[in-house]
Amino acid sequence: xxxxxxxxxxxxxxxxxxxxxxxxxxxxxxxxxxxxxxxxxxxxxxxxxxxxxxxxxxxxxxxxxxxxxxxxxxxxxxxxxxxxxxxxxxxxxxxxxxxxxxxxxxxxxxxxxxxxxxxxxxxxxxxxxxxxxxxxxxxxxxxxxxxxxxxxxxxxxxxxxxxxxxxxxxxxxxxxxxxxxxxxxxxxxxxxxxxxxxxxxxxxxxxxxxxxxxxxxxxxxxxxxxxxxxxxxxxxxxxxxxxxxxxxxxxxxxxxxxxxxxxxxxxxxxxxxxxxxxxxxxxxxxxxxxxxxxxxxxxxxxxxxxxxxxxxxxxxxxxxxxxxxxxxxxxxxxxxxxxxxxxxxxxxxxxxxxxxxxxxxxxxxxxxxxxxxxxxxxxxxxxxxxxxxxxxxxxxxxxxxxxxxxxxxxxxxxxxxxxxxxxxxxxxxxxxxxxxxxxxxxxxxxxxxxxxxxxxxxxxxxxxxxxxxxxxxxxxxxxxxxxxxxxxxxxxxxxxxxxxxxxxxxxxxxxxxxxxxxxxxxxxxxxxxxxxxxxxxxxxxxxxxxxxxxxxxxxxxxxxxxxxxxxxxxxxxxxxxxxxxxxxxxxxxxxxxxxxxxxxxxxxxxxxxxxxxxxxxxxxxxxxxxxxxxxxxxxxxxxxxxx
Numbered sequence: 001x002x003x004x005x006x007x008x009x010x011x012x013x014x015x016x017x018x019x020x021x022x023x024x025x026x027x028x029x030x031x032x033x034x035x036x037x038x039x040x041x042x043x044x045x046x047x048x049x050x051x052x053x054x055x056x057x058x059x060x061x062x063x064x065x066x067x068x069x070x071x072x073x074x075x076x077x078x079x080x081x082x083x084x085x086x087x088x089x090x091x092x093x094x095x096x097x098x099x100x101x102x103x104x105x106x107x108x109x110x111x112x113x114x115x116x117x118x119x120x121x122x123x124x125x126x127x128x129x130x131x132x133x134x135x136x137x138x139x140x141x142x143x144x145x146x147x148x149x150x151x152x153x154x155x156x157x158x159x160x161x162x163x164x165x166x167x168x169x170x171x172x173x174x175x176x177x178x179x180x181x182x183x184x185x186x187x188x189x190x191x192x193x194x195x196x197x198x199x200x201x202x203x204x205x206x207x208x209x210x211x212x213x214x215x216x217x218x219x220x221x222x223x224x225x226x227x228x229x230x231x232x233x234x235x236x237x238x239x240x241x242x243x244x245x246x247x248x249x250x251x252x253x254x255x256x257x258x259x260x261x262x263x264x265x266x267x268x269x270x271x272x273x274x275x276x277x278x279x280x281x282x283x284x285x286x287x288x289x290x291x292x293x294x295x296x297x298x299x300x301x302x303x304x305x306x307x308x309x310x311x312x313x314x315x316x317x318x319x320x321x322x323x324x325x326x327x328x329x330x331x332x333x334x335x336x337x338x339x340x341x342x343x344x345x346x347x348x349x350x351x352x353x354x355x356x357x358x359x360x361x362x363x364x365x366x367x368x369x370x371x372x373x374x375x376x377x378x379x380x381x382x383x384x385x386x387x388x389x390x391x392x393x394x395x396x397x398x399x400x401x402x403x404x405x406x407x408x409x410x411x412x413x414x415x416x417x418x419x420x421x422x423x424x425x426x427x428x429x430x431x432x433x434x435x436x437x438x439x440x441x442x443x444x445x446x447x448x449x450x451x452x453x454x455x456x457x458x459x460x461x462x463x464x465x466x467x468x469x470x471x472x473x474x475x476x477x478x479x480x481x482x483x484x485x486x487x488x489x490x491x492x493x494x495x496x497x498x499x500x501x502x503x504x505x506x507x508x509x510x511x512x513x514x515x516x517x518x519x520x521x522x523x524x525x526x527x528x529x530x531x532x533x534x535x536x537x538x539x540x541x542x543x544x545x546x547x548x549x550x551x552x553x554x555x556x557x558x559x560x561x562x563x564x565x566x567x568x569x570x571x572x573x574x575x576x577x578x579x580x581x582x583x584x585x586x587x588x589x590x591x592x593x594x595x596x597x598x599x600x601x602x603x604x605x606x607x608x609x610x611x612x613x614x615x616x617x618x619x620x621x622x623x624x625x626x627x628x629x630x631x632x633x634x635x636x637x638x639x640x641x642x643x
Contacts, residue, residue, distance in 0.1 A: 208234060
């Protein structure tokens with residue numbers, strides 16, 4: 001027999017929220033049981049971590065659900081013991097929390113159809129339905145057990161909450177008012193911290209759905225950490241992609257298909273792959289990409305990269321798909337551009353994806369990701385999990401805080417060789433991604449190198465010079481490894497940096513990053529002037545290895561002699577398509593800009609409607625891309641399996 005507990009309002013509220021926390025944990029356990037077939041590889045120890053991590057997400061959801069109830073219970077006013085006031089607060093508590101339990105309960109079965117926690121997008125998905133009552137009836141009839149479980153959970157909630165008897169003391173003096181006010185303010189402050197899951201500069205502040213990745217080893221387990229009220233609330237204030245209908249299905253596939261079907265008659269070539277993403281490395285600082293600057297006398301700030309380029313294949317017209325560090329990894333490793341919003345923190349971050357490491361792991365590759373920043377920085381460890389990468393090496397794994405730069409991470413010239421040395425312990429073949437961190441504001445340089453590295457025209461140039469120095473250290477270490485000759489190195493920037501020259505300060509220049517392919521003693525040597533982009537890296541590598549299975553990619557093979565290669569990005573309020581010497585800007589309804597980059601590199605002369613043939617051709621291309629991108633994001637169709 002559970003006895004009643006008498007408490008003051010603040011302790012009563014805490015106890016009530018504790019009851020909800022316990023019920024949310026129970027719903028997580030029931031969710032796991034209903035969908036056991038989806039979590040067969042999840043071990044008991046992994047489940048323990050998942051349930052522990054789930055408490056953070058539950059606390060956020062429970063606090064948000066009970067904002068009104070807590071406010072009414074803790075306001076420093078008289079009359080809270082009145083029967084009407086008491087009834088109102090109780091019903092608010094039961095209704096809001098009953099809805100929370102219902103959302104969790106619905107996903108016991110709805111998850112089987114979506115493979116993700118439900119977001120507010122579900123209302124858009126069913127917005128064209130007219131038979132809501134019939135749908136509701138069918139759900140209740142077909143999944144009567146879920147309804148029974150929800151009613152039982154609601155009954156437990158009512159039963160236990162009634163055991164918490166709150167005694168409200170009247171305000172009889174200024175002192176008693178002040179005490180209640182202080183308690184109210186204290187609770188409000190703690191609630192904000194709990195709802196936001198901490199305080200800045202915590203790396204995962206505020207908590208987002210993708211942060212669940214840090215508690216799992218298998219990408220599919222992320223849904224176990226989350227709860228449905230959390231994903232619903234977090235999706236309320238985020239933009240959603242608008243589905244487009246420029247083309248019918250067949251015409252869309254003819255215009256731009258995302259399905260790659262390689263030739264399976266050619267033997268797979270299991271080279272090791274090392275992808276190097278340099279923080280803030282735009283094309284402007286790299287001398288070999290800028291032979292035309294300063295009448296051919298420009299040297300740039302990357303002497304090592306320039307020397308490596310003599311033995312590499314470089315793409316003179318290479319572009320990033322976005323402007324943020326958090327968006328570079330999905331583009332490079334999964335061929336997913338972040339256009340109007342960052343993929344990893346959007347409503348669509350839970351979508352199933354294909355990735356380069358995920359595909360190669362099925363070929364027996366060891367997969368890893370290195371980032372010298374504190375673990376969790378930029379949400380990279382969460383994306384690493386989603387991408388199917390098995391091993392993450394961050395500042396924690398490096399294990400020596402003496403080498404921390406005090407701002408972003410371990411000094412690059414120390415962390416990059418560490419990454420190469422760590423790869424010695426991997427069996428071949430392997431694919432490893434190295435994401436540098438030092439060439440970031442405030443552009444710190446190790447004290448021992450400060451006087452050895454030249455200054456530049458703007459502050460970041462010296463920092464890029466240091467990043468280049470760190471790359472030299474990386475390759476000097478790599479040359480000593482037995483696996484070096486059998487490795488393809490891919491070098492790019494995660495996004496551009498600040499620019500000095502006018503041609504790099506345009507809406508196109510803002511996305512210019514180098515893309516360099518280097519394989520020791522191979523025929524990957526020369527200069528390619530076709531337009532390429534970060535999302536082309538994944539299909540290029542897969543095709544270069546003679547990968548023999550179908551795969552999904554927004555990008556294309558950079559090495560394929562196909563015409564009309566392009567790069568896409570989103571700048572301001574318009575999509576931007578670069579093709580050959582042209583750039584077209586489109587706002588979902590009309591073309592708003594058309595420029596010839598060869599004749600007008602600083603984009604001063606808008607040629608909209610003055611070049612009808614090229615404008616029509618590029619408009620079809622950008623419309624097809626947007627329709628493929630937006631519709632597939634909304635419909636969660638980013639893999640071959642659900643193509």
